[in-house]
Amino acid sequence: MKVHSTNYFETFIEVAEDTKVDQGTIPSAKGKKTVAEMQYEMISKNPYKYTSDDVLFQVFADRKDLTESEHKLAREEFFSKGQPCFRASPLTKTYGFGVHSDSDGKIALLGMETDEYQRFLSDPNVKKIKAMKSSR
Secondary structure (H helix, E strand, O other): OOOOOOOOOOEEEEOOOOOOOOOOOOOOOOOOOOHHHHHHHHHHOOOOOOEHHHHHHHHHHHHOOOOHHHHHHHHHHHOOOOOOOHHHOHHHHOOOEEEEEOOOOEEEEEEOOOHHHHHHHHOOOOEEEEOOOOOO
């Protein structure tokens, strides 16, 4: 079975061109947690601990209420099909966060207003890709 991955290495995903915010904005909802909230909490509390695949699968598993024992098989099935990467995440499209992947594929969030975000943008040694636009 082919395994797909959303992981990037030594890459910076820039905020979408058509984002409506001018700084990283913490997602919040009334009621059930959104995908954006779940991704934000997992990454912001653990910078460079998880890969994109880890975060996307964990959010999927939590939303499906999977037990720990179901994770291995469910993860194989989840990545047997291509999955949208963090270029399509609401964090990069809507909430003003860039995502940096280090050499191990571990990710961290950077608000677009931060010096660190600007440093990655201006670093010629870091590969840069833009988040997907919200509108076509």
